[in-house]
Amino acid sequence: MFLAFRPWKKEGKLNYMDAVRPKESLKSSPSYARGKSRYIFANRFRALFAYLVLLFFVAFAVGPVLYLISPALRDSISLFDYPPKIIPDEPTLDNFRFLFDSTRYLSWALNTIIYAAGTTIISLFTNVLAGYAFARLQFPGRNLLFFLVLSTLMVPVAAVLAPTYLMVREIGELPIIGRPFFGLDTYLGLILPCTVSPLGVFMMRQFISTLPVGLYEAARLDGASEWRILFKIVLPLIKPALVVLGIFVFMITWANFLWPLVAASGDDYRVLTVGIASLKGQFVTHWGVLAAASLMTLIPVTIVFLFFQKWFVQASMAGALKQ
Amino acid sequence: MxxxxxxxxxxxxxxxxxxxxxxxxxxxxxxxxxxxxxxxxxxxxxxxxxxxxxxxxFLAIPVGWAIFLSFNDGGVLDPRYWVGFDNWARTFDDSELTQVVINTSLFVVLAITIVFGLAIFLASLINNHRRGENFFKVTLYFPLLAPPILGAMIWHFMLHFDFGIVNLITRGLFGWEGVNFLGKNPTALFAIIAVEIWRGLGFWVLFYLAGLQSVPGELLEAAKLDGARGLRRFIRISVPVLRPLFLFALVIAIIMNFQLFDSVKILTDGGPRMGTATIVWFIYRRMFAFQDTGLAFSASVGLLIGTMLLTLLCFWLLGRGRKRES
Known part of the structure; x- marks a missing residue:
């Protein structure tokens, strides 16, 4: 890995080190050779140290997940054997079978997909519209409104958990828009409160306002309506930003635990995070099943991640850096 | 023309x-x-x-409603009634809440210090040794795929008294009888910090790596020619460039970490004798287990105001730093 690091071998290219490069006549002296070997040694040593540290942290990051494989493949009682065995004598798939037969794992997974995908689609839609309005439309009170929206950016979600819960419950009691469409233990009641983060609006506004103004003016002169401009001109141009924001929202939503725990505690609307947490009983815990469920949940995400890693990394950075 | x-x-x-x-x-x-x-x-x-x-x-009205309901009692199952500043008096008097705020602040300070220190260190290592950059990025980012509650589950397997790998290793190698990490008081909080570090490290490494790679190369080369080496170059050139980024990261990290709930709920559920109880855990308990909504709402508003104040403080520091540069 670091064997190929030979900066003095670089030929042809003139770089700033040439200014301090020793003369040819000096290169034959023994002190030069000593210095060179010291330089090589110091660099190799430093690289070795760096890669050892990095590999340690790679093990720290990946190891815990790999350690799940062992308990997932044996029955929960053998976990407590003494002396402990990491590699199971007779690996079984009983834990996975239990997960599919005796718990509602598949329905939790389906609910999670509905929840996360619904949140992503709805928030992309509303954020693009609002971002476009704030970036390109003139209307009285625009700056004031944008300031108000932006000032809620720093509101911690957990601080409005309780009133949002009450809000959803109260709206659920209303005659027409309430149950069965909206309220506690409905999909919309689960999804809509998660779509309000001002971050997306802010990001979309930033992206749209970086597009050249001439595009809009040309389209407007040609008689295109605002909606047509948005869908025919702006949307194709901000597609990458949409993908980034979409992945970001999806990742945050499917990992959410607190809101689904509160808003959809019923068995029919339980999502994966709440479901897996409910597997960990107060007194007796099926450790093997728990490990199997965690692995089952992580594997598809990991596969998707390995295919689209660049987008994932960009998405999580976008949330942080686009401010 | x-x-x-x-x-x-x-x-x-x-x-x-x-x-x-x-x-x-x-x-x-x-x-x-x-x-x-x-x-x-x-x-x-x-x-x-x-x-x-x-x-x-779901955002503006709930904020207002939380403030309004913090002056009331009831309102979830039974009708609400006005109690004035009663809740707020209880908020500042409640020993449980004091404990909870201390726990959370301790967690925030420790977690952010450790994660940021490690992240900056690892990011500069990756930045200086470019070989395998992508491999390290991907593997360090990997834990972020797990939702916090899965992270907590995974670490429960690591730290379990009987079959946790940490205890197995210490038992096997040193013959210790093992540490009950989640059952004792300081170690339970450390376990929670470990989970959060595990999940957050990759993100912050990527964050600072992006920052370090945006440091202009000419500046670094100029410093190199002037004879500034390793650490000195890092402190004199990279740190000033990273400064606004760092303060911004601090704001996000404070907001995120003050909302710690998931791993506490899974790993310890408040921990031995409230040792790992956090603010959001407290709000959740008061609201949905004890039906003591008054205190839940005043604690919510307290969390809101506290986070806002800390954020403003960070932005003030950020603004001051900028002014000094110009």
């Missing part, structure tokens, strides 16, 4: 003449202006309505 059109000789009326020719009285003019304003507003409202309705219903 194109020639500007000659307005004065083009026959188009200008100046006073134009106003005179404009056959609108001031009243008519005002009416037209307001009509245009209304038209702009209706056009924009089609775009704004979907978001603003949701924002009002």
């Amino acid at each position: 194109s020639k500007s059109p000659d307005y004065f000789n083009s026959g188009v009326p200008t100046g006073q003449e134009a106003w005179a020719k404009l056959e609108l009285s001031s009243q008519e003019y005002r009416k037209n202006a307001s009509r245009y304003r209304l038209r702009y507003l209706t056009r924009a409202s089609g775009f704004l309505a979907p978001y603003m309705i949701l924002w009002l219903a």
